[in-house]
Amino acid sequence: MRLLSILLLTFLYFRGLAQEPAKLAVIVAISKYAPNSGWNDLNSGNDIPLIKEALIRQGFTAENILIVKDKEATKQGVLSAIQKQLIDKAKPGDVCVFHFSGHGEQVYDNNGDEADGYDEELVTYDAPMEYQPGVEKHLRDDEFGLKLEEVRKKLGDNGNLLVIVDACHSG
Numbered sequence: 001m002r003l004l005s006i007l008l009l010t011f012l013y014f015r016g017l018a019q020e021p022a023k024l025a026v027i028v029a030i031s032k033y034a035p036n037s038g039w040n041d042l043n044s045g046n047d048i049p050l051i052k053e054a055l056i057r058q059g060f061t062a063e064n065i066l067i068v069k070d071k072e073a074t075k076q077g078v079l080s081a082i083q084k085q086l087i088d089k090a091k092p093g094d095v096c097v098f099h100f101s102g103h104g105e106q107v108y109d110n111n112g113d114e115a116d117g118y119d120e121e122l123v124t125y126d127a128p129m130e131y132q133p134g135v136e137k138h139l140r141d142d143e144f145g146l147k148l149e150e151v152r153k154k155l156g157d158n159g160n161l162l163v164i165v166d167a168c169h170s171g
Helices: 002-017 044-057 075-087 141-155
Strands: 023-029 065-069 095-101 104-108 118-122 160-166
Touching: 023 044, 023 075, 044 065, 044 095, 044 160, 065 075, 075 095, 075 141, 095 141, 118 141, 141 160
Parallel strands: 023 065, 023 095, 095 160
Antiparallel strands: 104 118
């Protein structure tokens, strides 16, 4: 009987160590841009239920899917969502998904790291259509890449990060 108890406790201990990885997601969809931004409206909001359902079919729970849309999807809102949902919650071996639906654009490279002289960027809710130096409301590839690198470091070698970007003119 004692041997059976030890085996059962050992099994339960190792079963607890081999838990399924957490599955975390951020869905950003901008359909209606700020009226003074100059950007036309899109149908990105239609992507939310489709992407959410696809994630749930892959084992994500509704509680682990953060949706950021329209007015919430400012540059700071998107960066905060990545921080709060993916970086802060992720552990080594987890699975993270980031999905963006909205406008994209290219602007002049501001730090000389692009061979073509242009940065690609995600157009956030209140980013102006006409680029204005010093008004950084767009999410440039450099800054976005640094945030994604933070996620990758948290996930470690065995974790997975999937990034989906549906944005015209973003390169």
